[in-house]
Amino acid sequence: MDLAETLTSMRPLWAILVSLIAIPLIVASGKRPNLRETWTLLAAFIKLGIVLSMLPWVLQGRVAACTLWEISPGISLSLRVDTLGYVFAIVASSLWVLTSFYSIGYVRGANEHKQTRYFSSFALCLSATMGICFAANLVTFVIFFEILTLATYPLVMHKETPVAMSAGRKYLCYTLPAGLCLLLTAAWCVSVAGNVDFVPGGFLTTAVASTAALQWMFLFFILGVGVKAGIMPLQSWLPAAMAAPTPVSALLHAVAVVKAGVFGVLRVTGYVFGPEVLRDIGAWTVLAWAAAITLTVGSLLAMRQDNLKRRLAYSTVAHLSYIVLGAALFTSSSWTGSVMHLMFHATMKITLFFCAGAIYVRTHKENISDMHGIGRQMPFTMAAFAIGSLGLAGVPGVNGFVSKWNLAVGAVQADQTVFLGLLLLSGLLNAAYFFPIVHVAFFKKNKEFPSYGEASPLMVVPLSLTAIISIVLGLSPNLGVHAWDLARGVASAVIGAAP
Numbered sequence: 069m070d071l072a073e074t075l076t077s078m079r080p081l082w083a084i085l086v087s088l089i090a091i092p093l094i095v096a097s098g099k100r101p102n103l104r105e106t107w108t109l110l111a112a113f114i115k116l117g118i119v120l121s122m123l124p125w126v127l128q129g130r131v132a133a134c135t136l137w138e139i140s141p142g143i144s145l146s147l148r149v150d151t152l153g154y155v156f157a158i159v160a161s162s163l164w165v166l167t168s169f170y171s172i173g174y175v176r177g178a179n180e181h182k183q184t185r186y187f188s189s190f191a192l193c194l195s196a197t198m199g200i201c202f203a204a205n206l207v208t209f210v211i212f213f214e215i216l217t218l219a220t221y222p223l224v225m226h227k228e229t230p231v232a233m234s235a236g237r238k239y240l241c242y243t244l245p246a247g248l249c250l251l252l253t254a255a256w257c258v259s260v261a262g263n264v265d266f267v268p269g270g271f272l273t274t275a276v277a278s279t280a281a282l283q284w285m286f287l288f289f290i291l292g293v294g295v296k297a298g299i300m301p302l303q304s305w306l307p308a309a310m311a312a313p314t315p316v317s318a319l320l321h322a323v324a325v326v327k328a329g330v331f332g333v334l335r336v337t338g339y340v341f342g343p344e345v346l347r348d349i350g351a352w353t354v355l356a357w358a359a360a361i362t363l364t365v366g367s368l369l370a371m372r373q374d375n376l377k378r379r380l381a382y383s384t385v386a387h388l389s390y391i392v393l394g395a396a397l398f399t400s401s402s403w404t405g406s407v408m409h410l411m412f413h414a415t416m417k418i419t420l421f422f423c424a425g426a427i428y429v430r431t432h433k434e435n436i437s438d439m440h441g442i443g444r445q446m447p448f449t450m451a452a453f454a455i456g457s458l459g460l461a462g463v464p465g466v467n468g469f470v471s472k473w474n475l476a477v478g479a480v481q482a483d484q485t486v487f488l489g490l491l492l493l494s495g496l497l498n499a500a501y502f503f504p505i506v507h508v509a510f511f512k513k514n515k516e517f518p519s520y521g522e523a524s525p526l527m528v529v530p531l532s533l534t535a536i537i538s539i540v541l542g543l544s545p546n547l548g549v550h551a552w553d554l555a556r557g558v559a560s561a562v563i564g565a566a567p
């Protein structure tokens with residue numbers, strides 16, 4: 069049971085509302101771009117401030133909660149700031165600030181159309197994401213999970229080209245049935261368990277349902293959240309969605325959508341079922357193998373992509389499954405590694421997408437084969453890209469090494485050497501598809517490559533900051549928001565013992 073002290077507070081609600089309040093202001097300022105973007109930045113900073121103000125409570129083991137209204141006896145629309153939810157919230161809110169600055173530089177540099185719709189949709193996505201972070205129970209989680217699906221659609225099809233419209237339809241064809249699956253399973257959960265509040269270690273037991281029923285419930289839950297998490301074979305919408313503007317790709321991969329998917333996996337495995345039940349029904353093995361296959365095949369598919377954003381997309385498919393695998397292994401270190409990778413993958417992958425966007429805005433080049441010598445023209449951008457690549461490959465000194473190390477230790481703790489081997493293999497594959505990009509950028513010459521120079525500071529500064537953050541957290545994981553302590557706290561709550 070969760071014995072944390074609970075405080076009644078409206079701060080989680082305000083974290084959700086601040087970007088909702090900004091939407092009508094953004095829309096009303098559509099013909100005044102500077103004012104419109106001021107509202108975006110103001111909302112982003114206020115949201116981050118609200119989230120940071122709750123950090124001392126979380127580190128002290130206290131929980132902020134509020135009930136919005138009671139839907140039926142025992143079922144309410146409620147918000148609760150526990151450690152896992154806070155981890156996701158600090159990632160989303162902090163990166164939204166940088167993504168907002170970057171977006172301004174991108175949409176102006178690329179002369180994107182319907183910029184007001186773009187910024188208002190972004191704000192709605194962040195409100196939904198905060199709702200997912202702070203959902204106290206399954207019902208609240210499902211509501212915000214589906215709001216995020218609908219809010220993201222205008223961003224995926226933003227360019228309104230045939231390719232973008234097709235990507236938007238594909239996105240909905242995958243995510244809407246998944247949402248229905250999640251809704252029906254949540255209702256099933258209510259019928260057998262009554263109270264569906266998230267509890268570390270899970271609230272479902274073999275006493276409330278048969279083994280077969282629990283197995284089916286787990287399958288449908290994973291189908292519901294697994295689409296956004298990119299678990300194969302549910303991942304094909306994700307590379308297609310790269311038709312969206314690059315800041316949207318960054319949103320999909322680092323700030324909100326796919327992170328909401330793996331966050332959902334952590335909620336379902338750790339706070340609905342729990343390690344004991346998933347071991348009893350044998351579900352952890354299925355999930356672990358699904359993750360292991362995804363991280364291996366995703367890495368192999370990434371190697372085949374010449375389009376930079378598609379290579380990054382398949383890399384995301386692989387790296388999300390690192391988090392899923394750590395959750396399935398259910399050891400203290402594997403869960404610590406999963407939660408840390410939820411945070412650290414975000415800083416590295418958003419850096420890479422920011423770099424891809426800067427290259428596109430400045431040169432209109434999208435394929436790796438066209439980027440020979442680009443590092444000489446855009447040294448800051450490609451240096452940041454190199455840092456993100458080193459981190460995702462697990463090279464010491466960047467934060468990706470810290471989370472991957474804990475995942476590897478977790479596999480050893482679980483006595484699962486086969487999964488340890490696949491984690492190590494995936495790291496080598498990461499190097500195989502990232503390092504050639506850095507090599508051609510800095511060490512291949514192209515006499516015909518024109519002198520472009522760096523993109524706007526609005527783009528270069530955010531990507532430089534996320535690269536620096538990746539290094540800082542690689543050298544001192546507990547600096548700032550106490551990422552190490554937060555991850556340990558989640559693992560301790562779910563597994564029952566500190567790493």
